[in-house]
Amino acid sequence: MFGYYLRLSWLSIRRNPILSSLMVVAIAVGIGASMTTITVNYAMGSNPIPHKSDSLFAVQVDSWDPNEAYREPNIPPDQLTYLDAMALMENAPATRQVAMTKVFDIIVPEGVEAKPIEALGRATFSDFFSMFDVPFLYGGSWDHSSDNNRQMVIVLSREINEKVFGDKNSVGKFVRVGSHTFKVVGVLGNYQPIPKYYDVTNGPFNDPEDYYIPFNLVTELELSRAGNTNCWKATEDSGFEAFLNSECVWIQFWAELPTTQDQQEYLSFLKNYVESQKEFGRFPRPINNRLNDVMTWMELQNVVDNSAKVMMWLSIMFLMVCLLNTIGLLLTKFTTKAPEIALRRALGASKMTLFIQHSIESALIGMGGGIVGLLLAWLGLKGILSLFGSEVEHVAHLDVSMILFAIGLAVGSAIIAGIYPTWRACNVQPAVQLKTQ
């Protein structure tokens, strides 16, 4: 019967092309507007590492100004000082943990003709790749001894490997970054976490880095850092060593703590650590250590902008208005079909079969609205891209799941919008309708 109903629906849509088109347009406009904002919110707020987001924790300790919280209400700094990050790396009880910062330099490809490439990198520890499930195309991460021995090793992004080595396996080859030469140990596969949760401080929707090097090389080589640095008091001396010993926060710190017990032990360690530091005159504020899992961290960091949320709800309300219009149009359409419905009732159709038939017609109209709405959403996202540029490049696009969601939303909305008109249509009095023919 489904095929029969589908055919009848198509005939009915063709019978009133203007009315049907108006309904498709009403749904399309609502779907287009809502999908544009839902897509942006979805990309901004989606879980970038769902299988382990509740066991990865951004670590916060409150080393900030005694007179003023880093951010109200009493939020500790987003990043750690070098002193604290190194102390935690050495002693804190985590399954895995990494300190990291953003660096930048010029990569110089081989060959006279090749142009230097401005590149952003990440100085981190070897566990970064396994903690965050970073895929490799060639080779792999450096090992712990490379961390400790400050070895000149590098992992390249796929894009940089393409530019420098023409997409060939470059493991074992050497690459110049600034004035230093690194040995390639790995090349990443496609890696584009959205949002870039492990460093929301420096832009949750930025591209992943072009290269990765051992963290300890930052201090060894005094490399140029590209990330945010925040200080609440002046360094005691000038120079890099003084900066490292300062209260400036500039290091992102993550720990992998799979069980509740691991988390309790880690918090306990942080408490003891801060208390011990207080004896040296550090940590002037009350103890305020925090472990935030991935989703909590993104919420805390306002990764999904409030205005984006407001826009999304406004657009959903707009979809409701469009659906109200659709209800009116469906009422008109089904009213014009009353004689046929009455005839079908007389010939043996039950109310339920007619309800199903007309719900399928509503769904078909919804599908048409969904397809046109997707086109409008695509245009809307293009508009957002042209307004905000590359900052929103990774969130302003429709993936397969959002396309399916849009169609589902349109069909579901149309069926819901069609319930009342369909119910009305199925309750026509056949005797009255047939008599008035």
Add this chain to the structure above:
Amino acid sequence: MLLMKNIKKIYRTEVIETHALRDFSLEVAEGEFVSVTGPSGSGKTTFLNIAGLLESSTDGTYQLDGVDVSNLNDNARSQLRNEKIGFIFQSFNLIPDLNLFDNVDVPLRYRAMSATERKERIESALETVGLANRMKHIPSQLSGGQQQRVAIARALAGSPRFLLADEPTGNLDSAMAESVMELLEDINTQGTTIIMVTHDPMLAQRTPRIIDVKDGLVSEIHNHQKPEIINTPEVAITGA
């Protein structure tokens, strides 16, 4: 086969009550061809609607084929309509954008019937009314008489026990009316019970029984001849 006892039908609005049928009682045996006549507003169509389960009575009992239909739910009434009753309307009521084949197919679609069986029945029904060669035409391509023939084919396709015809020739000229009437007589001869509402006394005279309805009551019954059906019960009509 059809037994109505003391059927009442009252239409109520906020200010007025209209008694369309008052203690209407009637029995129609299997295989009869009955015409129902009466002036406009006498209750003929209301009787036909109740007989066809398109409306419920306000009071009284109605048995169709031995089944008391008074308290049946919508699904059961729909199923009874679909399996036992065929309708023929004055204005044909064909669906304009379906071809003849699909129009005749409509009642069969609401039965669990294979595509092959439906096709056989549709072709046979259209053959009976002489329109087998025009299956792919749409109703607007036919004359009024042909359209009524399609409506008859639609009613016949489901092999109903009953045909309820409401002014089947009302929209046709005399020649077409004659051919439709002949078709109905043929159908009746093959055993289908027919109840036909008509204003046309000439047509009514051609049926074995005429029931006059006036002010919602059966006022007179004419028996021209006994229907040629075995085991026909005595006609027992009472007007209150």
